Amino acid sequence: MIQKAYIVPGQPHVLLAPDKNEGWRKxxxxxxxxxxxxxxxxxELILVYSTQWxxxxxxxxxxxxxxxxxxxxxxxxxxxEIPYEFRIDPEFxxxxxxxxxxxxxxxxxxxxxxxxxxxxxxxxxxxxxxxNAIPASIVSCNIYAEREETRxxxxxxxxxxxxxxxxxxxxxxxxxxxxxxVGDIDPAHDRISSAKDDEWNRKILEMLGEGRLEDVAQVxxxxxxxxxxxxxxxAIWWLGAVMGEHNKxxxxxxxxxxxxxxxxxxxxxxxNERKQIDWEKEFDEGPVPxxxxxxxxxxxxxxxxxxxxxxxxxxxxxxPPDVIRTDRAPKPVGPYPHARRVGNFLFLSGIxxxxxxxxxxxxxxxxxxxxxxxxxxKAILEDxxxxxxxxxxxxxxxxxxxxxxxxxxxxxxxxxxxxQPTRTTVGVDSLPTPICVELKVIAAI
Amino acid sequence: xxxxxxxxxxxxxAPHPPHIVYGENHWRNEPxxxxxxxxxRWGYERARKHFLAKKPDVLLVHSxxxxxVIGHHxxxxxxxxxxxxDPIFPNLFRFQYDLKVDVELAELIAxxxxxxxxxxxMMRNPNFRVDYGTIVSCHMMNPEWDIPIVxxxxxxxxxxxxxxxxxxxMVKLGQAxxxxxxxxxxxxxxLASNTLSHRHFTTEPDIPEDMSREHVYEHSGYLWDxxxxxxxxxxxxxxxxxxxxxxxxxxxxxxxxxxxxWMLSALNFPDYAGEVYxxxxxxxxxxxxxxxxxxxxxxxxxQGAMA
Numbered sequence: 166m167i168q169k170a171y172i173v174p175g176q177p178h179v180l181l182a183p184d185k186n187e188g189w190r191k192x193x194x195x196x197x198x199x200x201x202x203x204x205x206x207x208x209e210l211i212l213v214y215s216t217q218w219x220x221x222x223x224x225x226x227x228x229x230x231x232x233x234x235x236x237x238x239x240x241x242x243x244x245x246e247i248p249y250e251f252r253i254d255p256e257f258x259x260x261x262x263x264x265x266x267x268x269x270x271x272x273x274x275x276x277x278x279x280x281x282x283x284x285x286x287x288x289x290x291x292x293x294x295x296x297n298a299i300p301a302s303i304v305s306c307n308i309y310a311e312r313e314e315t316r317x318x319x320x321x322x323x324x325x326x327x328x329x330x331x332x333x334x335x336x337x338x339x340x341x342x343x344x345x346x347v348g349d350i351d352p353a354h355d356r357i358s359s360a361k362d363d364e365w366n367r368k369i370l371e372m373l374g375e376g377r378l379e380d381v382a383q384v385x386x387x388x389x390x391x392x393x394x395x396x397x398x399x400a401i402w403w404l405g406a407v408m409g410e411h412n413k414x415x416x417x418x419x420x421x422x423x424x425x426x427x428x429x430x431x432x433x434x435x436x437n438e439r440k441q442i443d444w445e446k447e448f449d450e451g452p453v454p455x456x457x458x459x460x461x462x463x464x465x466x467x468x469x470x471x472x473x474x475x476x477x478x479x480x481x482x483x484x485p486p487d488v489i490r491t492d493r494a495p496k497p498v499g500p501y502p503h504a505r506r507v508g509n510f511l512f513l514s515g516i517x518x519x520x521x522x523x524x525x526x527x528x529x530x531x532x533x534x535x536x537x538x539x540x541x542x543k544a545i546l547e548d549x550x551x552x553x554x555x556x557x558x559x560x561x562x563x564x565x566x567x568x569x570x571x572x573x574x575x576x577x578x579x580x581x582x583x584x585q586p587t588r589t590t591v592g593v594d595s596l597p598t599p600i601c602v603e604l605k606v607i608a609a610i
Numbered sequence: 611x612x613x614x615x616x617x618x619x620x621x622x623x624a625p626h627p628p629h630i631v632y633g634e635n636h637w638r639n640e641p642x643x644x645x646x647x648x649x650x651r652w653g654y655e656r657a658r659k660h661f662l663a664k665k666p667d668v669l670l671v672h673s674x675x676x677x678x679v680i681g682h683h684x685x686x687x688x689x690x691x692x693x694x695x696d697p698i699f700p701n702l703f704r705f706q707y708d709l710k711v712d713v714e715l716a717e718l719i720a721x722x723x724x725x726x727x728x729x730x731x732m733m734r735n736p737n738f739r740v741d742y743g744t745i746v747s748c749h750m751m752n753p754e755w756d757i758p759i760v761x762x763x764x765x766x767x768x769x770x771x772x773x774x775x776x777x778x779x780m781v782k783l784g785q786a787x788x789x790x791x792x793x794x795x796x797x798x799x800x801l802a803s804n805t806l807s808h809r810h811f812t813t814e815p816d817i818p819e820d821m822s823r824e825h826v827y828e829h830s831g832y833l834w835d836x837x838x839x840x841x842x843x844x845x846x847x848x849x850x851x852x853x854x855x856x857x858x859x860x861x862x863x864x865x866x867x868x869x870x871x872w873m874l875s876a877l878n879f880p881d882y883a884g885e886v887y888x889x890x891x892x893x894x895x896x897x898x899x900x901x902x903x904x905x906x907x908x909x910x911x912x913q914g915a916m917a
Binding site: 218219220221222223225235237239240242243246271273275277278279280281283307309344345346347348349393425 | 676677678679680681692693694695697698699700701704729731733735737738739741763765766767770810811812813814893
């Protein structure tokens with residue numbers, strides 16, 4: 166579940182040289198204050214999208230659990246070095262990348278020693294999460310991705326957050342207007358590089374202060390054209406998609422200041438379902454998605470990514486009568502039910518070990534996960550009027566056949582050894598969520 | 611003590627896709643391949659043979675992947691070493707580099723640039739990670755890494771203002787480079803680390819070196835590349851420099867970063883033929899290894915005089 170979202174700048178000046186400029190100091194202090202709020206909030210994950218992590222082949226997802234390096238920025242090295250060691254949640258990154266791939270997007274995880282984490286992400290995590298109290302996940306910004314692909318990446322993030330079930334803070338690292346002073350300036354006299362850029366920044370911030378995230382997403386192209394917004398301001402498309410593409414937020418502009426001519430702000434957005442909106446969206450672009458609710462993502466207008474399953478299931482007006490769904494098993498991660506009844510037979514979807522309710526993935530241990538998966542199967546069977554004793558056929562998918570087969574068999578035998586269903590066991594490269602076993606079951610009723 | 615006059619003994623359009631290092635399986639690069647992009651790699655081999663035979667004292671490289679906002683920056687310490695992981699293709703390029711820098715020449719160029727009104731800076735942090743564009747071009751030219759380099763950043767001005775404004779700066783930087791080399795007494799080879807047409811695929815095959823998947827991204831990019839190469843092959847670089855801003859827009863060419871304009875300016879816009887050592891695509895982008903040897907012009911002039 167998403168607790169809050171923040172828009173923050175990725176300028177090293179704010180981290181390394183707050184004393185050189187009053188505005189940089191204000192940004193620094195606001196950053197720190199936000200970080201303290203996040204630490205107190207009980208958040209369990211910080212998801213970061215930074216316009217400074219470029220990718221060109223789809224999107225990349227950081228899954229090195231402890232990336233460590235000393236960053237020397239290619240531009241601003243005179244400000245000093247930034248040593249870092251971050252705490253990354255690799256399982257979320259794998260889940261997020263997996264969902265993207267499942268929906269036909271190009272996605273790859275990275276876990277290479279020395280991989281250069283971008284300055285924007287480093288600045289954000291150093292200031293927002295200085296003690297690594299909360300694990301983070303980082304996704305790249307494809308420099309060629311247009312609105313559709315960027316939104317699809319956002320929908321996938323939303324689906325991943327729903328599936329993962331952890332309290333999540335969403336952070337985009339982006340400048341507003343992005344026209345740098347290209348000469349040496351006296352930092353004390355830093356200012357937005359043009360009055361027009363400043364006006365546009367203030368307009369955008371006024372809308373964000375009112376919580377109108379989707380309205381800002383709709384004018385992103387104009388903002389980018391008029392104020393040379395950072396990376397076409399595509400970060401706002403991603404953020405809008407992650408947050409549900411609506412205007413029902415409480416907005417707060419913590420700070421707005423220039424950094425070497427560019428516009429930089431710290432903005433907080435808190436979802437508020439009860440918010441009364443007495444205005445309509447200001448602008449539309451192309452085929453506009455359904456807009457009425459928080460979950461109205463308008464996926465029907467896109468073919469890059471299918472509808473997140475967790476929403477589809479709830480939105481389905483009248484599912485067929487033979488469809489089985491239960492709260493005693495984890496939500497499906499795609500547009501399918503837990504099971505379907507045909508005559509006296511019950512056909513189950515692939516069922517894994519995630520925990521019902523939270524969707525949390527158990528530890529990477531085949532015995533623990535096998536037990537959890539069979540318990541989930543048992544719950545579905547029972548809710549459909551069947552039981553483990555009536556299982557006829559099982560297909561088993563293992564991601565580590567060599568490592569896990571023997572131990573899997575031991576647990577399997579405890580539950581189904583006496584039942585003697587037919588069985589096929591298949592080794593697979595990966596499953597949609599970061600689990601090591603999944604079961605496909607046919608049972609009698 | 612004054613140096614004998616230095617000279618530029620060669621200039622090479624030296625593109626830097628990490629794929630070509632990946633394809634050659636050098637021990638410095640961790641990922642391993644079966645093969646790949648041979649036409650470019652073999653082109654580099656022939657260029658290397660030609661220009662290293664001239665015994666250069668230094669290789670100067672201008673790279674689009676060291677992007678600077680304020681002016682033109684130079685590697686400013688005698689050596690840099692470390693691990694370069696390509697942020698875009700980390701699956702292909704994780705390279706242990708260990709390079710020497712001709713700091714004296716770099717400082718001379720920076721000084722000459724300042725005289726022309728350019729902002730120049732020396733980067734002297736030993737923990738600075740040298741960009742992969744610099745590394746790939748230098749490695750392909752000199753895999754022994756036994757010749758010092760001058761590493762020059764790419765100024766972002768064309769991205770904030772206009773192609774023409776950025777190119778004008780690069781012409782000045784090229785002139786400053788030439789004067790500095792002459793003062794230094796060095797024999798120098800210039801490396802312009804640029805791709806030509808730069809639209810590329812947004813997906814990667816499961817086997818990155820699967821050459822059956824490699825082709826130019828679009829016909830219009832290919833036409834542009836051929837037009838540009840034809841001007842190079844026929845020694846019409848003043849015409850070439852005039853159309854580069856258009857090339858940048860129409861083919862999204864990486865020459866926008868300025869490396870080619872810098873080199874042509876330093877070479878005083880050659881009116882003699884450039885040798886095309888190879889042209890091939892990398893994930894759909896057009897890449898050419900093209901060399902200019904000032905001796906060829908001298909030879910032609912001498913022959914003309916004798917005739």
